[in-house]
Amino acid sequence: MPLDDQTLSTLLRLKRYEQPPPGYFEDFLREFQTRQRAELLRRPAWRIALDRLEAFFNQSFTLARFTYATASFAVLCVAGALTFNMLQHPGSSVRTSAEILAANAAHAQPAMQIASAPRATTINATLSPQIRIPDALLDSQLAPVADGHPRYILDTRPVSYEPPFSF
Amino acid sequence: MSEELAPNEDAQLVARTQAGDPAAFDALVVKYSPRLYGLVYHMTSNHEDTNDLLQDVFAKAYRSIGGFRGNSAFYTWIHSIAVNMTINFLKKRGRRLTMSLDDMDSGVEHDKEFIELTSSTNPVREADLSELQIRLNEAMMKLSYDHRAVVTMFDIQGTPHAEIAKILGISEGTVRSRLFYAHRQLQNYLEEFH
Numbered sequence: 208m209p210l211d212d213q214t215l216s217t218l219l220r221l222k223r224y225e226q227p228p229p230g231y232f233e234d235f236l237r238e239f240q241t242r243q244r245a246e247l248l249r250r251p252a253w254r255i256a257l258d259r260l261e262a263f264f265n266q267s268f269t270l271a272r273f274t275y276a277t278a279s280f281a282v283l284c285v286a287g288a289l290t291f292n293m294l295q296h297p298g299s300s301v302r303t304s305a306e307i308l309a310a311n312a313a314h315a316q317p318a319m320q321i322a323s324a325p326r327a328t329t330i331n332a333t334l335s336p337q338i339r340i341p342d343a344l345l346d347s348q349l350a351p352v353a354d355g356h357p358r359y360i361l362d363t364r365p366v367s368y369e370p371p372f373s374f
Numbered sequence: 375m376s377e378e379l380a381p382n383e384d385a386q387l388v389a390r391t392q393a394g395d396p397a398a399f400d401a402l403v404v405k406y407s408p409r410l411y412g413l414v415y416h417m418t419s420n421h422e423d424t425n426d427l428l429q430d431v432f433a434k435a436y437r438s439i440g441g442f443r444g445n446s447a448f449y450t451w452i453h454s455i456a457v458n459m460t461i462n463f464l465k466k467r468g469r470r471l472t473m474s475l476d477d478m479d480s481g482v483e484h485d486k487e488f489i490e491l492t493s494s495t496n497p498v499r500e501a502d503l504s505e506l507q508i509r510l511n512e513a514m515m516k517l518s519y520d521h522r523a524v525v526t527m528f529d530i531q532g533t534p535h536a537e538i539a540k541i542l543g544i545s546e547g548t549v550r551s552r553l554f555y556a557h558r559q560l561q562n563y564l565e566e567f568h
Contacts, residue, residue, distance in 0.1 A: 210564045215557060218510050219529035227411060227421060235407050235425075236400060239432055246433065262441035 384448040391439050399439070402448070403432050409531065410456050416526040417460045419515055427463055431456045446540065453527075453541045461519045506564070513563035521556040528553055 210218075390398035410431060415424040435452055442451060514522060523542065527533040528549070539546045 210561050212557060212561075215560060215564070216529055218506060219525065220532075221507070222416060222510070222530045223412060225415070227415075227424075232404075232407055232411075235428070236403055239403055239429055240400070242429055243433065243436065258437045259440060262438035 385444060388439065388442060388444070388448050391436075392442070399436055402435075402452075406449075406452055407432070410452065412531055413453065413456055413526055414460050416514070416530055417457075417519070417522050418464065419511060423463070423467075427460055428456075431459055434459065450537065450540045454543070457523050457541060461523065464519050509564055510560070513560050516563060517556055517559060521552050521559070524549055524552045525556045525560070 384402070387398045387402050391402070407428065411424060411428055414427050414431070415421070418424050418427065431452070435455055438455075442448070446454075514525065517525065520542075524538060527538045527541070528535070533541075535546045535549045538549045542549070
């Protein structure tokens with residue numbers, strides 16, 4: 208014969224009379240306070256900070272959600288910007304020596320034209336406004352043309368490369 | 375349920391605790407320890423484990439109370455901590471059965487339902503009520519932790535479905551279905567004895 212619902216409920220309700228030894232709850236608070244003090248003496252600062260952080264995130268569900276969303280959005284933005292930059296300038300970050308040489312060769316052609324042009328050259332290509340290059344600059348940047356081939360002055364160094372002898 | 379009828383009092387005690395008054399938290403400990411003891415005790419069936427767990431529950435609550443924003447009642451919040459910590463403890467402990475529930479409070483003899491159950495007209499009397507209680511405790515320990523928590527809160531402590539749902543973070547429907555399933559299981563366990 209199965210135990211009916213009513214009897215089962217009654218038996219379960221009677222379990223509330225299962226109580227701890229007399230005086231237990233009076234001692235419980237004292238034990239709690241003692242443990243608390245002992246724990247405070249034992250706990251390192253990082254553990255306390257971690258608990259507070261955990262409690263903060265556990266309680267502030269909304270804030271936590273926003274924090275994670277904002278952090279994720281920021282990471283995505285940075286990743287997107289980097290990807291976009293790399294797509295706009297492919298290979299801009301690393302250039303081989305061959306590429307550098309090719310780039311130099313490409314720049315050599317207008318230099319030759321400038322060098323072969325008369326002094327106080329005015330460059331009037333498709334660009335506007337007109338760019339007037341001073342003679343002094345032309346003298347310092349370009350070597351005289353020999354046999355129709357431009358030559359760069361290789362031993363010219365920027366001022367910043369000079370060793371700082373004086374402080 | 376007196377705890378649920380005085381949420382303002384709890385809110386004041388919580389605010390005072392958050393402001394750095396430890397005596398206010400002591401008042402919360404005094405107020406909730408008997409009820410939480412029952413909750414943990416009927417889930418673990420062991421007095422020593424219950425004592426340790428209850429200390430840990432209040433310690434955790436004290437550490438975390440700074441972050442308690444009052445989105446739920448303190449009653450619900452502290453019960454959630456107790457249930458979660460007890461279930462985690464039981465998972466770690468495994469299926470070790472520790473029965474120490476043989477000390478009934480003398481108040482049971484004056485309980486109306488007890489008198490009715492042990493009356494000469496009730497068949498339960500012949501089956502020896504104390505033996506039936508022991509079997510019931512064993513059967514309780516065979517329930518899953520989630521089912522045991524629901525039975526403890528509803529059948530033993532008289533917590534309403536809605537409050538259990540809030541504490542466990544589940545729907546009232548789930549509470550009812552867990553109760554139904556747990557009752558069937560308990561009846562099956564007790565059937566052969568009865």
